[in-house]
Amino acid sequence: MGVLIKRGAEASIYLEEWCGRKVIFKRRHPKKYRVAELDRALQIRRTKHEPQMIHKAKEAGVPTPIIFLVDLEEATIIMEFVEGKQIKQILNDLPSEDRVRLCREIGRLVGKLHKSGIIHGDLTTSNMILTPSGRIVFVDFGLSEQSVDLEARGVDLHLMRRALASTHYKYADECFNAVIDGYREIMGDEITKDVINKIREIERRGRYIVGR
């Protein structure tokens, strides 16, 4: 294995030279806390599923890493190493204008995913990479699913809002409003309105929220 660049909760990410290329090995670890049957089933399901969803995202016009190889036995996906910075690392330090512009673009990309029936499932700012050329690449489709349900779309964006509120609390509202603006450009007024209402409903449903 190459250099461990991130030990995530779900998988480890290694940077490696492979066939003359700089690549990422995303290896799902067996989780010792889970019974083997459950663990293996989850590992295979997620290792198979992720590259399929990454490909679907490309069809939707959303930049994602190139997949080179999928090794189910080792629960490993070999994919392109995307140069750049996580949005999480830079968002708080950007001038307000740039931050809004970036968030609007993120919103457009989420809109493109949703329009094609893709729910990312883990829309945090650590799963979005800004490349030196200014492109935003979405990574980690490990929890993604196919759905055009309002509910799924609402939960996806609700998670995004929650991620912003916990990691970028100072600018959470500004950022989320920009995300919604971008989303609206792709999805149109009507669906966006429905999704926003759904998010409100989800937040009220969340055990102890004061209706806002």
Added chain:
Amino acid sequence: MRGLEGYCLGIESTADDFGVGIASFDGEILANVNDVYVPERGGIHPREASRHHTIVAGRVIAEALNRAGLKPREISVIAFSQGPGLGPCLRVGATAARALAAYLNKPLVGVNHCVAHIEIGKMVSGARDPVTLYVSGGNTIVAAFEARRYRVFGETLDIAVGNCLDVFAREAGLRPRADKPLGAIVEELASRGKSFIQLPYTVKGMDLSFSGLLTAAINLLREGKYPLEDICFSFQETAFSMLTEVTERALAHTEKPEVLLTGGVAANKRLQDMLRVMCEEHGARFCVVPKEYATDNGAMIAWTGVLCYKHGLTIPIERSHVKLKWRLDEVEVPWVEQ
């Protein structure tokens, strides 16, 4: 900081427990008395639970004072659980607290129940800056401190895991005993389970959903094809793996050094084991709150009352209404340092 020596009496009554605790300002728990309402059948009936609280309130308060060896006049602050919880139950504790504060002419503090679980957990376990997994009949929350508040990183999108366990257990025809809640009975059955049956495993980012798991497990019960032990085992393994996975995600995301497990479901040994194994892999310290302070209790309200009082967070009686849906992340906790 006022720094004066004193004692805080805290009243907890968010759900089925009526608890009274007394904490000294320097963090000693002098009393922790509890009386639980046990329904004849089904879950907690809010009206019946509040009736229970009304009946036992006076006796539990007197017993707490007695155990602490204090006279009512020696109490410096009255704290109560102001929310979140069941309205009728919360109002009994609030009414008792207001009466005491008015009669004794002492300041009143309204404590957030979820904050109290975290604070008492930190105090008794020595955790300083943990990712907290708070699992009970009414709550399933993964939280950690970030900029003046305990931020909610993940929570259930539908029912709480404790509620999920209880409903499943009742559907399986199990009955709680005074010494053994339903969760403990399921745990015992699960420990004898052998084959794992795949059930819906629903993690969305750091949020969880238990309703699909509950429905599928109840369907298995009705099918009658599998031994109850195997269903309990698979049900528990699935639910707890989900909890451990989201806690792990929060730990990786926040890079905190500790995990704190609290709430009524924290007593489950299998859940403890899973989290311990996960923490070892991440080099994080695992802390579990002892049962007395993990389930709903008055001591946690008293201790959090001390922290609030020291930071001037008292409330006048006329603004002490209960807050049924008071979220953990709405509360500023000025006593925690970044």
